[in-house]
Amino acid sequence: MVAIRLLQMLLAAVLLSGCTFFFDVQDSVQADPQPDSRQLRVIINEIQRITQSMKQVGASEVSNVGPNEAQSGPERWTVCSRANFGNEIRYFTFFLKGEAVANWRPAVINDKCEARNFAPLEQR
Numbered sequence: 001m002v003a004i005r006l007l008q009m010l011l012a013a014v015l016l017s018g019c020t021f022f023f024d025v026q027d028s029v030q031a032d033p034q035p036d037s038r039q040l041r042v043i044i045n046e047i048q049r050i051t052q053s054m055k056q057v058g059a060s061e062v063s064n065v066g067p068n069e070a071q072s073g074p075e076r077w078t079v080c081s082r083a084n085f086g087n088e089i090r091y092f093t094f095f096l097k098g099e100a101v102a103n104w105r106p107a108v109i110n111d112k113c114e115a116r117n118f119a120p121l122e123q124r
Helices: 002-022 025-029 037-052
Strands: 060-063 077-085 088-097 100-106 118-120
Touching (some): 037 060, 037 077, 037 088
Antiparallel strands (some): 060 077, 060 118, 077 088, 088 100
């Protein structure tokens, strides 16, 4: 009886601890301050390069830097971009790590991109 209970606890601990390694542990421990103005210029240039490489993209705008609302990665900061694709406006989320864009994807509702303030890429 005690052995079965011990095995159940061990199994539960192993299953729950597997989630710990989803993100790099070192990244989550170290502080990640909001990008300064120099870093932001580098980030905006990278976002401009990425958005201009998309097919049929029109005018693009970027948001201010904000927190990673969706918690969908280890990065603490995000920048949203919105662009015209014909008759449709699409939003993208760019995840920041220091002065680099670590990852990006089409925005989801939890990113709250539509609530951010945007400015044309050229004005940033």
